[in-house]
Amino acid sequence: MSVLRSELECRLDHHTVVLLGARHSWDLGYRGELIAMQRFCRTFHYAPIISRPDEEHVPWAGQTGYVQDLWDRGLVAEAIGYDPTTDNTQILLCGNPGMIEGMITRLEKDGFGEGDAGSPGQIHAEKFW
Template identity: 30%
Template sequence: MWVTGEVIERKDWNDKLFSLKIKADVEPYIAGQFIKLSQIRDDKRIARAYSIVNPPGNDFVEVLAVAVEEGQLSPDLQSLNPGDKIEVTAKATGFMTLDEIPHGELQGQHLWLLATGTAVGPFIAMLLTDEPWQRFNKVVLVYGVRLAADLAYLDTIKQLSLKYPEQFIFVPIVTREDFAGALTCRIPEAITSGLLEQKVGIALSEEDSQVMICGNPGMISDAQNALLELGLTKNLRRTPGQITVEKYW
């Protein structure tokens, strides 16, 4: 079911990357889930899925998007301003949530969140809830982009570092230019080479790690294979493991 939402804020991170806050009557959701936004054009509904960036408990939803020139919807979304209307699905969905992570002895001590581009959105939502901090001793966010200007929500990430200085570890990866403190290789290569573990200071292991991966299909496939080589296994409801993935397109 679609409901009409109203844009209450737009933030431009660069000339293509932007966030929208949309006030809408959306049903309660779980951090990490996504909604769809749509417009009617030539009597046809054009809809795309976007992860919710803000945690549950607000009267709005926030999404992070990139305007693709040939995209059917994203250029129009980028042109929206406060007061403009947009259709929103009333119910969020998706399984990239902490509910899917094993509890108890199978949980492990460390939560690794691996994201590229706008796929950092669901992880920001999770990190703004209490659950990861209550369940895990260490929480690692690995955020890969091409250029430093593509890093969104750095202020939010900095606030999390200040709030959870003993638990939170942030690893930016910027592949096409230098950025202070960032790695420069792709996430899968950082895993395979051991550079990521060295940077973080803890090991990726079957015993202690839960890894959630969200981003472009190539990164997900390669990162998952690298983790499998380390002895981690896919996390499925019928066979709990350590690797949880969601393809972002």
């Protein structure tokens, strides 16, 4: 959240998309703040997804599955109005190492890479629990 709070740019030529996955809706951290950012900045897009909708106390009307599913469903392209490519997109993955590895594997199919000493790549990751 600190990166979003300090670096969010609401320019028409700069989109920020947050795909946030959790098991349950009550595990979606900073949900209220992310919804407020989306209302404030029309180039900021927040897409929550939960993997266990059957365990919700109140029926969940949002996306279900995993973060990788949002990418596969074209949600990012729909939100920003164009296809994300290696020329126009940088990706920051934060969270569960399994999700990060799954997303990297998926993104590599579209030509995105983590980079190395000679090239910064388009995928940047921070693994934590």
